[in-house]
Amino acid sequence: MTAGIARRLKLRTSGRNGVDAVDVSADQRSLTVLLFGETPEDLCAENFRVLGGRRVTDIQVTAMSSLGTEEPDLEDRIRLTVDRPGDFSTYTLVVVDAATGGPHPCFDPRYARIDFSFKQNCPTGLDCKPEPPGPPAERPTPTIDYLAKDYASFRQLMLDRLSLTIPQWTERHVPDVGVTLVELLAYVGDQLSYRQDAVATEAYLGTARERISVRRHVRLMDYPMHDGCASRTPVHVAVTGKVELRREDYRFIALDPDVLYGRHALRERDLVANKIPQDSYEVYRPLVDGDLVLREAHNRIPLWTWGGEVRVIARGSTSATLKDDWADEKCERRLLSLEPGDLLLLEEVLGPNTGKEADADPAKRQVVRLTSVEPSVDPLYCDQPLLEVTWAAEDALTFPLCLSSRGPDCCPVEDVSLARGNVVLAEHGRPITWCDGEAEEICVPERPTETVCPPRDGFGCDDQPVEVPAYPPIGTPFRVALKRSPVTQRAAFGDHEKIAEQQADILLRIPEQVRERVRALWAAVRDGHRPTKEEIAELTLVFGPKPVRRIRKDPLSTMVRLLSDFDELLHAKLRRVRMLARRARCGVVLDDGAVAEIEQSWNDDLGHQLHPDRALFLGPAGTALRPDARTALPDVVLTDGCDTWTPRRDLLGSGPYDKHFVGELDDDGTLWLRFGDGVHGAQPEPGSTLVAHYWVGNGIAGNIGRESITRVVCRDTDAGGIRKVRNPVPARGGTDPEPLWQVRDRAPVEPRLRLLRAIVPEDYAALAGQVPGVQRAAASLRWTGSWYEAQVGLDPFSEDLLAGSSVGATAEPSEALIDAVRDHLRRYRRIGHDLLVGPAKLVPLDIELEICVHANHIASHVQEAVVLAMRAFFHPDRLTFGTPIRASALIAAAAAVPGVRGAWLTRFQRQFEPPGRELENGLLPLGDLEVAQLDNDLSRPENGVLKVNVGGGR
Incomplete structure (x- = not known):
């Protein structure tokens, strides 16, 4: 018997303890220690130290647990948990006294430590793996028909x-x-x-058969598949006196005129009491947020002909003059109450040739949205009150509107066409609460649970099992189908980007409007006017009390200082206005907070102009009557008692707390509501109840003909004073859901037709060209040493092709246009690209022409004609970026002038640069961002010089 074995036997019989072996777990985070005897009662994790290590040192023992013995006559085992695995070196496990740091008194000094390796279970070439078992006995494979599928x-x-x-x-x-x-x-x-x-x-777009699957596939390709769209139509309401319809209290219906004949205003209970089936009429709701005020004076508004001089409003016109009248004997109040943003119906009511109503052309009706309303008078007709109205170019007349004509026997026919107010846009769709209907309740199911036994010290099970969710909170999105169909798909009413753009334009005009107001007050004070309290309060609000404190004592000098130091006194406010305008140019609609800020820092009128709910911001009437089905979303609103859930096209941009959902139309017309998964969009609380308020009615079923809407229906009030309800033009815009074959054809090519991100210079140029006012744009990517910079040059439209007397009036982009392009491109620029937007790099030219004139032409006249021809040749709207100037084209333009016998170039080069070989080559090249310039202005010769030498002639 060796000495080592003898000491182990004696140690076991002496009652002392020791470490026999250490086993490392697979994750190298726990050590199973085999002892010689029973585990001491005071042994804990602080009694163990792990020493050694090369790269990983100072390993700490964080926990100890006793595992007991598998058999009564075997040694105890304990499990130690360490904070991290060790490296490939050899470590030493030491059992010490926690108080003194010396050997533990219950452990033999020789067996109080043991060497081990954390990598003892790792494969190594030193230990041989056991031989794999032999192959199993081959058994005959059963004959199975793998083609069985049903x-x-x-x-x-x-x-x-x-x-x-x-x-x-x-x-x-x-x-x-x-x-x-x-x-x-x-x-x-x-x-x-x-x-x-x-x-x-x-799983594939080419083979998918379900509509929801195709919708999700093409969404990944940025193709907005639509589920149809509700139609829209203008409705004219003729009233007696003044009638006010409350918000959300009235609807329009297309009911047969013979049903309930003579009643133009109904109640919902009238439809129920008379048992009128709901499928016998269509319902239309007004597209206005506030109350609707109708006036009798707006039923029929004559168009002013200026004493018969204006007999026809030409096609493409965007303005008209309305005949107004005084509402009181003192001639202080006007009868008409039209405002910018109101809808106006222009309609032919008499036949121009016969003067009869039956001969009026119903196709000559058009609804426009007013952009400006200016009162005026006609002094030649006893100061007849008038109203000058204009509308947007998108609402330009599509036909000539006849105002007066000659009928049979040359009798004059007046008021052939009229204007009508009291017009409101209406959209197809009825609420599910129509005629005593009830809102739909959606019950969110409870989260399924399962009973589990929690572990107890890593072994066994507690006596009391608990229930836990069967799936984690972030899981499969909840889906539910609405019971009624077809659900109304409502297109966007009012383009948010255009609203933000109009707000930016209004903000940028604020400084000039205030400056003009101060200039007008200065002119009045100069003429002896004393500022009133209201005017002083207005100036104090804008400039503050300090600059205005001496206005009562010395009003003229105070006004002069306010006008001369305008930019300095309002430096902070002007900077804030520019910042808000830049935010709006980026597509952010300014909310009520920004409106209140403008009202408090400038005045209430300027703040009112910025309010996003203004009817003027809704855009032209023609655009509103052509809804884009791709922007349509299901008209569904969900409430859970505290929050409101709104629809979105997808949940990619929704946060975990956003109350959004997606409406997906199935093949049978059922609308499925899909909620978020806790990451993109919130999930409804399990066991809660959602109340769905939505509208039904969609597609081409709402495209009714003209004069089909005949009644207004109120829910809670009686609308008296309504004489007639009609839609003067047919309803349009109603679209059925997009068929799948069309989606499969269009979706693959859609990314090539719509530019969503600027990557190469051509993308920047194309996107910059989309900004109104930019004729052409060019771009190039320049390496700055650390990243790329996209340099964009602008070529704006000039005012007139042949305006002025110079050869070419070079158009420089304004600062507002440069800012607009820069803000527009920020939404599309590639990450990592800097952006620099500026005017085109103009290259002034120095050109000299020799002209030989025919003997029968006056030389000075021909010379002037050649100068005009060169002016047209070098007009800014004709030349663009990188367009080379060819000598042959110049000579051809000069030779085409009548009286020119011959023409040739004697100087053809860039101004202020030494001549090259341009004249010999017959070509003057230009760079990508360069535009040729030749103004030939004697006061500004640095913008290009043209010299025409004439010989011959008279």
Whole structure:
């Protein structure tokens, strides 16, 4: 017996303890220590130290647990947990006294430490793996028909297999238990096979058959597949006196005029009491947020002809003059109350040739949205009050509107066409609460749970099991289908980007408007006017009390200082206005907070102009009557008592707390609501109840003809004073859901037709050209040493092709246009690209022409004609970026002038640069961002010089 074995035996019989072996777990985070005896009662994690290590040192023992013994006569085992795994070096486990740091008193000094390695379970070439077991005995593979895919083939396959494995079972009657089990398994196999085929089919756009699958596929390709759109139509309401319809209290219906004849205003209870079926009429709701005020004076508004001089409003016109009148004897109040943003109907009411109503052309009706309303008078007709109205170019008249004509026997026919107010846009769709209907409730199911036994010290199970969610909070999105269809798909009413752009334009005009106001007050004070309290308060609000404190004592000098130091006194306010304008140019609609800020820092009128709910911001009437189905979203609103859930096209931009959902239309017309997963969009609380308020009615069913809407229906009030309700033009814009074949054809090519990100210089140039006011744009990418900079040059439109007397009036882009392009490109620029927007680099030219004139022409006249021809040749709207100037084109333009016998160039070069070989080559090249300039202005010769020498002639 060796000495080591003898000491171990003596140690076991002496009652002292020691470390026999250390086993490392697979994750190298726990050590199983085998002791010689029983575990001391005071032994804890602080009694163990792990020493050694090269790269990983100072490993700490964080926990200790006793594992007991597997057999009564075997040694104890303990488990130590360390804070991190060690490296490949050898470590030493030491048992010490926690108080003194010396050897533990219960452990033998020789066996109080042991060497081990954390990598003892790692594969190594020193230990041989056991030989793998021999291959299993080969068994004959059963013959299985893998082409079985449906119920019948699965059933026959299993019956054939059972005939081989259980030949004594021959029962084939349906009531038999074996046959029942076979058919049950065949049914499950058929369902599983169908699901596998469906998953494989719906995984690709070319093979997908379900509408929701196709919608999700093309969304990844940035193709906005639409589910239809509700139609829109203008409705004119003729009233007696003044009628006010409350918000959300009235609707328009297209009901047969013979039903409830003579009643133009109804209540919902009238439709229920008379048992009028809902499928016999269509419902239209007004597209206005506030109350609707109708006035009798707006029923019929004559168009002023200026004493018969204006007989026709030409096609393409954007303005008209309305005949107004005084509402009181003192001639202080006007009768008409039209405002910018109101809708106006221009309509032919009499036949121009006969003067009869029956001969009026119903196609000559158009609704426009007013952009400005200016009162005026006609002094030649006893100061007849008038109203000058204009509308946007998008609403320009599509036909000539006749105002007066000559009828039979040359009799004058007046008021052939009229204007009408009291017009409101209406959209197809009825609420589910129509005629005593109820809102739909959606019950969110409880989250399923499962009963589990929590672990106890890593072993066993507690006596009291607990219930935990069967799936984590972030899981499969909740989906539910609405009961009624078709759900109304409502297109965007008022383009947010255009609203923000108009707000930016208004903000940028604020300084000039205030300056003009101060200039007008200065002129009045100069003429002896004393500022009133209201005017002083207005100036104090804008400039503050300090600059205005001496206005009562010395008003003229105070006004002069306010006018001369305008930019300095309002430096902070002007900077804030520019910052808000830049934010709006980036597409952010300024909310009520920004409006209140402008009202408090400038005045209430300027703040009111910025309010996003202004009717003027809704855009032209023609655009509103042509809704874009791709912007349509289901008109569904969900409430859960505290929050409101709104629809979105997708949830990619939604946060985990955003109350958004997506409406997906199924093949049978059912609308499914899909909620978020806790990452993109919030999830409804399990067990909660959502109340759905939505509208039904969609597609081409709402495209009714003219004069189809006949009634207004109120819910809670009686609308008296309504004489007639009609839609003067047909409803349009109603679109059925996009067919799948069309989506498959268009979606793959859609990314090539819409530019969503600027990558190469051509992308920057194309996007800059989309900004109004930019004729052409060019761009180039320049390496700055650290990153790329996109340099964009602008070529704006000039005022007139042949304006002025110089050869070419070079158009420089304004600062406002440069800022607009820069803000527009920021939304599309590639990450990592700097952006520099500026005017084109103008290259002034120095050109000299020799002209030989025919003998029968006056030389000075021909010279002037050649100068005009060169002016047209070098006009800014004709030349663009990088366009080279060819000598042959110049000579051809000069030779085309009548009286020119011959022409040739004697100087052809860039100004202020030494001549090159341009004249010899007949070509003057230009760079990508360069534009040729030749103004020939004697006061500014640095902008190009043209010299025309003439010989011959008279």
